[in-house]
Amino acid sequence: MGIIIFLQILSIFIGFLCMETNGSTLVHQALEVQCKESEREALLKFKEGFKNHFGYFSSWKAEEDCCQWERVGCNNETGHVIALDLQGDKGAVTLQLQGEISRSLLNLTHLSFLDLSQNDFNKIQIPEFFGSLSSLNYLNLSNAKFKGTIPNQIGNLSTLQVLDLSGNGFSLTANNLDWLRGLSSLKFLDLGGVDLSKDSHWLEAINMLPSLKELGLFACKLQNLPDSLSYVNFTSLEVLDLSLNSFNSSIPNWLFKIGSGLVEIHLRRNQFHGLIPDAFGNMTSLVELDLSENNLQGHVPKSLATLSRLTVLNVAWNSLEGIVTDVQLLNLSNLRVLELSSNQLAFDIAGLSCCNLGQQFPNWLQTQKSLSFIDISKSGISDIVPNWFWNLSPEVQYMNLSFNGLRGNVPDLSLNRKLSIIDLTHNRFSGSLPLFSPNMRVVILSRNSFSGPLSNLCEMISVNNFLGYLDLSDNLLSGPIPDCWNYGKDLEVLNLARNNLSVKIPDSIGYLVQLKMLIFENNGLYGEIPPSLKSCTSLLVIDLGLNKLSGAIPEWIGENLLDLRILVLNSNALEGLIPLQLCQLKALKLLNLASNRLSGRIPSCVGTLQALTEPGSSCYYNYDLKTLSMMHLERNITGAQRLFPQAVPVVKSMDLSSNNLSGEIPSQFTSLGGLLALNLSRNSLTGTIPPNIGAMEAMESLDLSWNELSCAIPDSILSLSNLSHLNLSHNKLSGPIPHGKNLLSKFGATSYLENQNLCGPPLSKNCLERESYGAPDCPKMELQERSRSSEEETGNGMGIPPFYISMALGFIIGFWGFWTPLLLNTSWRHAYFKFLGSMIDEIYVRVVVGVAKLQRKLQSQRQGE
Structure with missing residues (x-):
């Protein structure tokens, strides 16, 4: 908010104190007058109310003068305590007060300055007795986790x-702001984030503050905004912030009656509609308008x-239309930030972000000598x-020229220390x-035609x-x-992908201990993955695919890089086993080891x-800086948060294809219920498809082709209702293709080609024309059941073709036509079995005689030899 105005107010207040004490200051120095005994006791009792006072009160010793204590200011002449500066530090828990606020503060009758901001008061209410600290000129309770209703006693x-x-x-919260009427001397009021939704007359209360210079009511859940006031009393106002409310109205008329002294107006995200009033042109002192x-x-x-003093103009994300010309911008010579993006504006010059622009570079920019933010x-x-553009302004901190067709060389920008x-x-x-x-924090030059070596980098990443x-x-x-990464202490994202880089990955990469994304894919890098990389324990993404790396996959990846989300090492020359240590990467969502020499x-x-194993479709790759600690960016540069491209979702997947892997597919794979894509193709895998593969219900793509998998396709595969890609071709699968609502037949015959004993739709082979379904070690019961389920889908009432029905009837008639007379007539049955016995005896004698003749013949042949 208006920090300059705030500092002016603070300087006025300190000046007031100086006059009151005839030259005394708040700086600790040797004083002739010591603090009052009663006030020292009050401070010691105040200290006792806090749990973690060691960071604040180490100098607060009972035997010493309290005017010499840290965070305490006294009047040099009277010895009265006039200031307590107990502001906390949100970055350090040990420097945040926690506990109760003692009423002993009431004994500090001359206290005029009290700052308890940036602490953690654990949702306690603001004490009502603060309203009895009658000498207070300054009260700051911001960002201190207070709760409840603001006491009217304030x-x-x-x-x-x-x-x-x-x-x-x-x-x-505040039920109303009527209590403000008693604060006639108020110059600075900030109630940002206080729930004022119950007060429909808040503006009338504000109008009773004639000395008010800065007003902050951002994100206060305000809804009622009167269009006019009978008279405007707060004409001293210089800074107004009503952002992030829900007014749903036009910009009110009373705003333009405050006076010409307004310096900053912030009305962002308030559901204002209608036209932007021309009356803004009369606010000649305006510096920022949002x-x-x-x-x-x-x-x-x-x-x-006409607003020649304007340094920030932001009207982005509205429904503005029409043409913006040079004439409208040439007089804004002090402009540092100009945001017109995401409107329906057209330019007869060049343009700004996301607008309908021409092809020429915007020459009007040449007049803007004080810009700190450029986004076209x-x-x-x-x-x-x-x-001239590259030397436009020495104040430029942020420059975004992305996604255009800009050409030319980029000159030496090392002298621009603010960029x-x-x-x-x-x-x-x-x-x-x-x-x-070396002052650069973010450098993105991707998707251009820069050429030559990377030697210039070493100057940027120096000490x-x-x-x-x-x-x-x-x-x-x-x-x-x-090999000059020794000083990359802050580097979190390093992307050199898709260039023509060669030689080994340098060992100094291991100095990038804050690195979260390392992306070197699609270059000509060779050698082993450097062991120094094990020091980069913050890594979330490693992509070294499409290179010429050799050696084994390091075991330390699974032992040291425990936060890793994405590991891509495909299309290299890596060999050996897949390390068991990779199983320790509990956060891993994408694993790609395809096209190597793994065995x-x-x-x-x-x-x-x-x-x-957990549900959830995607993770984010490349530019997910919202999850990274890139907190170095200047937050006061409008639009900086939109610098980075939108994160690209990548499905949870595993690709081990095109290696020399052998053995069976582990049954434990079916525990990966969150996996969306699995590719094990082009290996030497044997055995069966895991029977419980249907447990992987999220699966959308499954490729097991070009292996030596055998036996039937498990029926459970029908549970993969999200499956959109399936390839089981070039294996040794057998039996009918499972059918349930035609789920698997929708993929076409190419998904099942070159499985000699596989049958059923969409293949042309009919399962009932075969006597067996493949290897003898495959489960028969499953195949018989599958056959029956396939028969039920073929029609003819009972689902059996007419040829087989007639064959079965012929067999039944012939069988029972022979056996029925024998069962009913005893003499026939005895004669039949007598005949059958004599036939068996005759066959037996003939066999014995024949065997004896054969033995004699073989013996005589051996003797002749």
Whole structure:
């Protein structure tokens, strides 16, 4: 909010104290007058109310003068305590007060400055007795986790000039703001985040504060906004912030009656609609105007061009239309931030982000000598960037030219010490890599035609650099990766993918201990994966695919990089076994080891990869900086949070294809209920498809082709209702293809080709024409049951073709036509069995005689030899 105004107020307050004490200050120094005994006792009792006072009160010793204590200020002449500065530190729990606020503060009758902000008071209420600290000029309770209703007694502090209750969330409420009427001296009021939804007359209470200079009511759940006031009393206002409320109205008329002294107006995301009033042009002192994320229609008012002091103009994410010309912008010579993106504006110059623009580079920018923020991304410009642009303003901190057709070379930018973020993605820049200063924090030059070596990088990542994000992917860069990463203490993302880089990965990569994404895929890198990488324990993504790396997959990947989400090592020359240690990567969501020379069995422990057992369709790859700790970005640069491309979802998947893996598919695979894609094709896997494969209910793509899998396709595969791709071809599968609502037949015959003993639709082989279904070690019961289920789908009432029905009837008639007379007539039955016995005896004699003759013949032949 208006920090300059706040500092002005604070300086006025300190000046007031100095006058009151005839030159005394709050700086600790040797004092002739010691603090009052009663006030020292009050402070000691106040200290006892807190649990973790060691970080705050180490100097608060009973035997010493309390005016010498840290965070305590006294009047030099009287010895009275006049200030308590107990602001906490949100970055350190040990520097946050926790506990109760003692009423002993009431004994500090001359206390005029009290700051308890940035602490953790664990949802206690603001004490009502604060309203009895009658000497208070400054009260700051912001971001301190207070709860409940703001006590009306605060309105008794008639001398209060600064009141800050912001940042306590909607847990802090006010039924109304009538208590403000007693704060006639108030100059600074910030109630940001306080729930004021119950107060429909809040504006009338604010109007009773004639001295108010800065007002913050952002995110207060306000809904009622009167369009006019009978008179405007708070004409001293310089900063107004009503952002993030739900007014759903037009911009009110009373705003333009406050006076010409307004310096900042923040009305973002309030559901304002209608036109932007021309009356803004009369606010000649205006420095910042933010009307973004509303529903304003119509043209950008020409009157805004008269605001020569304007440094920030943000009307992005509205429904503005029409043409913006050079004339409307040339007078805004002090402009640092200009946001017109996500409207329906057209430009007869060049343009700004996401607008309908021409092809020429915007020459009007040449007049903007104080810009700190430049965003002309996605603007359709296909021009050479003029030389004057690169030296436009020494104040530029953020530069986004991405997703255009910009051409030319990028010059040496190392002398621009304030530039910290640059994005040139998806253009046609060429030449060697530009030089940048060590102050760069984000450098994205991907999808261009930069060529030559990476030697310039070493100047940017020298001692005391701030680089956190480096993306040089999709260029024509060549040569080795430089071995100068020793000072990359802040680097979290390193993407050099899809270039022509060669030689080994340098050992100094191991110094990047904060690294979360390492992406070197599709280069010409060779050698082993450097063991120094084991020091990068913060890694979430490793992508080294499509290179020439050799050696074994290191065991330390599973032992040291326990936060790893994505591991891509495909299309290299890696060999040996898949390490069991990879099973320790409980967060792993994508594993790609395809197209290597891996051998041996697939570890059964893959079924314990926890992230793949859990539901949830995707993780995020490449640019998911919302989950990374890139907190170095300047938050006061409008639009910086939209620098990075939207995260690309990647399905939970495992690809072990095109290796030399052998043995059976582990049954534990079926525990991976969250896996969406599995590819084990082109290996030497044997045995059966796991019978319980249907347990992998989330599966969308399954490829087991080009192996030596045998026996039947399990019926449970019918449970994979999400399956959209299936390939079981080139195996030794047998038996009928399972059918249930034609689930598997929808894939066509190509999914089952080259399985000699596989039958049934969509194949042309009819299962009933075969006597057996393959290898004798396959389960027969399953095949017989499958055959019966297949027969039930073929029609003819009972599901049996007429030929087989007639054959069965003939067999039945012939069988019972022979046996029925024998069963009914005893003499016939005896004669038949007598005949059958004599026939058996005759056959037996003939066999014995024949065998004897054969033996004599063989013996005589041996003797003749």
